[in-house]
Amino acid sequence: MMKKLQFRILAIFILIFSLLSLCIGIFSSSLLKEYALETQSSQLVENAKTIRSLIDQKNLDNLDFGKIKEQLKNVEKNDKERITLISIDGTVEYESDNSKKVIENHLERPEIKEVLKGKSEAISERSSTTSKTTLYYVAVPLKNASGQLVSVLRLSKPIAEMTQLNKQIKLSLLIFVIGVMILGIVLTLVTTKRIVKPIEEVMSVATDLSENRYHNRYNGKGYGEIAELGSVINHLANSLEDQMFEIAQNDERINSLINHLVIGVMLLDDERKVQLMNPAMEGILGEKLTDLLGKSYVEATKSYGLSQIIEQGYRQKKPQNNEIYFYYPEEHIVDANIVPITGKIKGELNMIVLLYDITEIRKLEKVKSDFVTNASHELRTPVTALKGFSETLLDGAMEDKTVLKQFLEIMYTESSRLDLLVNDILELSKLEQKQVPLKIERINIQEAILSSFRLVKKEAEHKKMTLILTDTEITYLNGDISRLKQILTNLISNAIAYTGIGGKIEVTVTQTLTEAIIEVKDNGMGIPEDELDRIFERFYRVDKARSRNSGGTGLGLSIVKYLVENFNGTIEVTSKLGLGTIFTVRLPFQD
Structure with a gap:
C-alpha cells in the first residue's frame, strides 16, 4: 500500500515537473528564437551597412560594377554572410555563392522591392528556390554622391545558422532538465520514503488496532505532523487497550457471575433464537448449550407454559412473571421472569428469560406443612390423654385409690412422652438451623460405641439382646463426641426397638484413607424396600404401633441424618424384610 503511495507521489512529481519543463522549454525556445533572430538580423543589418560603407563612392558614381565586385570579393573573405549585388532592374551583378550558375532576376524579391520603393533597409525571410534552405535577407540601397539609387546590396544568412545558438541553448536546457529531473526523482524517493515509512508504521498500528491487537506502538521518527499523528495513534492504542482490558474484565466478571448464578439465564434475539445460556439453565432444560444456541426457544424450552409467557412478552413488550411446571427431563417448578430489552438495531427486541428452580422450596414448604400437621397430631395424642384422665379424676375417680394410681401412672407416661417429643422437635429445629455448637476434640470411635452400649444396656437386657462391637483397629476422628x-445411641436404640427378644445388634468400625465407616447391623424385622427412602422423614414410622409402644417420637432418624450432615458425612440404609437392617455412617477425617 505504501509503495503504491510512494510511486504515486513520484509519478505526480514527474508529471508536474515534465509539464512544467515542457511549458518552460516551449516558452524559452520561442523567446530565445525571437531573441536570436532579432540579434542576428540587427547584426546582419549592421554588417550590410558596414559593407556599404566600404564600397568606393567613385565606383558608385561611375557604375563601375567590376571594381565594386572586386571590393565585395575582398569583403567576402572576411564575412561569412552571402553577399548579393543587384542592379535597379533586378539583374544580379554579383553573387558570393559560387554554387549558383544561373541566377534569375531579383526584381520581385520582397526585400528588393522594398528598397526600390525607397526604404533605407528591408528584411525578409523565405525559402531559397536555389539552395532550398530558409534564409534571412537584409537589403540596403547603394546610392551615388548625388543620392541616386544605383543598386541594392543584399546580405543573406541561413536561419539554421542564426538559430544554432538557440539549439545549443535548447540542448543545454534539455540536459539541465533531465539532470534536475533525475535529482528530483532521487530527492522525491528519499523524501517520500521518509514520509511513507512513518505512515506505514502508523498504518501498521492502526491495522493491529482494527484487528483487536493492542500491543503494537508507533516508534518511528517523522516530520512534525506525522510525529504528532504517531503520538495520537499511540494515545489511542493505549486508551483502547485500557478500555478493552476493562471490557474483558467486565465480560469475565459478568460471565463468571452468570455462569455461577443458581438462576437460569437465557438471551433470545429478535428472531426468538437462543443467543446465550448459562449452566443453571442447561440443568433446568436438560439440554447442552451447544445443542441449543441458534435454535428457536420453542425447541429449547419444550414447555408450553414457558413458551406462552415468552410469546406474551414479545407481543406486549412488557415484563412477564409466572410459576411454570416442567415435566421434562424431570419434574420442576420454576419461577419464570421474562424481561424485554432493546437490541443494537432500532426497533429490535431481545428477551432475557430468567428461571429460578423453586422445586426444593416448594418441597420444603410441603415438609414444613406436613411437619406442623404431624407435630400437631403427635402432640394432640398425649395432650388429649392428659386432659381426659384429668377430667375423669376431677369428676370423682380420684376418690378410688386404685384408679387414681393407675391414671396418674398413665398421665406420667404421656407427659414423659410429650416432654420427649417437645425436646426432639426443639433439637431437630436447632440442627436444621445449625444452631448447635460443636466442641471439636479427638474421638476414639470404639470408646464412643461402648459408651452408647452402656446407655442402652438396660433396654437390651430387658429384651435379652446381645450388643457386639466387632474387634477392629482403633479408629480416631476429630469431632464432637456428644x-x-x-x-450411635439413636441408631442402636432404634435397632433394639425393631428387633425381637433375643436378637443381636452388631456394630463394626472400618476406615479408609479419607473416612471412618460405622455399620450398625441388626437381625430384626427389617424395612420394606418401598419405604427405605422415607425412613429419614420426620414422624415417619415403619411400624407405628410398635414405635408408639416403645416410646418413639418418629424424629430419631431425622435427628441422626442432620447430625451426620453436621459431621459432613453421609448415612445409608440397606434392609431385607424379616432378616434385618444395616445403617452405614461415613464420617470424613477432619484436620
Whole structure:
C-alpha cells in the first residue's frame, strides 16, 4: 500500500515537473528564437551597412560594377554572410555563392522591392528556390554622391545558422532538465520514503488496532505532523487497550457471575433464537448449550407454559412473571421472569428469560406443612390423654385409690412422652438451623460405641439382646463426641426397638484413607424396600404401633441424618424384610 503511495507521489512529481519543463522549454525556445533572430538580423543589418560603407563612392558614381565586385570579393573573405549585388532592374551583378550558375532576376524579391520603393533597409525571410534552405535577407540601397539609387546590396544568412545558438541553448536546457529531473526523482524517493515509512508504521498500528491487537506502538521518527499523528495513534492504542482490558474484565466478571448464578439465564434475539445460556439453565432444560444456541426457544424450552409467557412478552413488550411446571427431563417448578430489552438495531427486541428452580422450596414448604400437621397430631395424642384422665379424676375417680394410681401412672407416661417429643422437635429445629455448637476434640470411635452400649444396656437386657462391637483397629476422628454418641445411641436404640427378644445388634468400625465407616447391623424385622427412602422423614414410622409402644417420637432418624450432615458425612440404609437392617455412617477425617 505504501509503495503504491510512494510511486504515486513520484509519478505526480514527474508529471508536474515534465509539464512544467515542457511549458518552460516551449516558452524559452520561442523567446530565445525571437531573441536570436532579432540579434542576428540587427547584426546582419549592421554588417550590410558596414559593407556599404566600404564600397568606393567613385565606383558608385561611375557604375563601375567590376571594381565594386572586386571590393565585395575582398569583403567576402572576411564575412561569412552571402553577399548579393543587384542592379535597379533586378539583374544580379554579383553573387558570393559560387554554387549558383544561373541566377534569375531579383526584381520581385520582397526585400528588393522594398528598397526600390525607397526604404533605407528591408528584411525578409523565405525559402531559397536555389539552395532550398530558409534564409534571412537584409537589403540596403547603394546610392551615388548625388543620392541616386544605383543598386541594392543584399546580405543573406541561413536561419539554421542564426538559430544554432538557440539549439545549443535548447540542448543545454534539455540536459539541465533531465539532470534536475533525475535529482528530483532521487530527492522525491528519499523524501517520500521518509514520509511513507512513518505512515506505514502508523498504518501498521492502526491495522493491529482494527484487528483487536493492542500491543503494537508507533516508534518511528517523522516530520512534525506525522510525529504528532504517531503520538495520537499511540494515545489511542493505549486508551483502547485500557478500555478493552476493562471490557474483558467486565465480560469475565459478568460471565463468571452468570455462569455461577443458581438462576437460569437465557438471551433470545429478535428472531426468538437462543443467543446465550448459562449452566443453571442447561440443568433446568436438560439440554447442552451447544445443542441449543441458534435454535428457536420453542425447541429449547419444550414447555408450553414457558413458551406462552415468552410469546406474551414479545407481543406486549412488557415484563412477564409466572410459576411454570416442567415435566421434562424431570419434574420442576420454576419461577419464570421474562424481561424485554432493546437490541443494537432500532426497533429490535431481545428477551432475557430468567428461571429460578423453586422445586426444593416448594418441597420444603410441603415438609414444613406436613411437619406442623404431624407435630400437631403427635402432640394432640398425649395432650388429649392428659386432659381426659384429668377430667375423669376431677369428676370423682380420684376418690378410688386404685384408679387414681393407675391414671396418674398413665398421665406420667404421656407427659414423659410429650416432654420427649417437645425436646426432639426443639433439637431437630436447632440442627436444621445449625444452631448447635460443636466442641471439636479427638474421638476414639470404639470408646464412643461402648459408651452408647452402656446407655442402652438396660433396654437390651430387658429384651435379652446381645450388643457386639466387632474387634477392629482403633479408629480416631476429630469431632464432637456428644453428637457422635447421640448418633450411635439413636441408631442402636432404634435397632433394639425393631428387633425381637433375643436378637443381636452388631456394630463394626472400618476406615479408609479419607473416612471412618460405622455399620450398625441388626437381625430384626427389617424395612420394606418401598419405604427405605422415607425412613429419614420426620414422624415417619415403619411400624407405628410398635414405635408408639416403645416410646418413639418418629424424629430419631431425622435427628441422626442432620447430625451426620453436621459431621459432613453421609448415612445409608440397606434392609431385607424379616432378616434385618444395616445403617452405614461415613464420617470424613477432619484436620
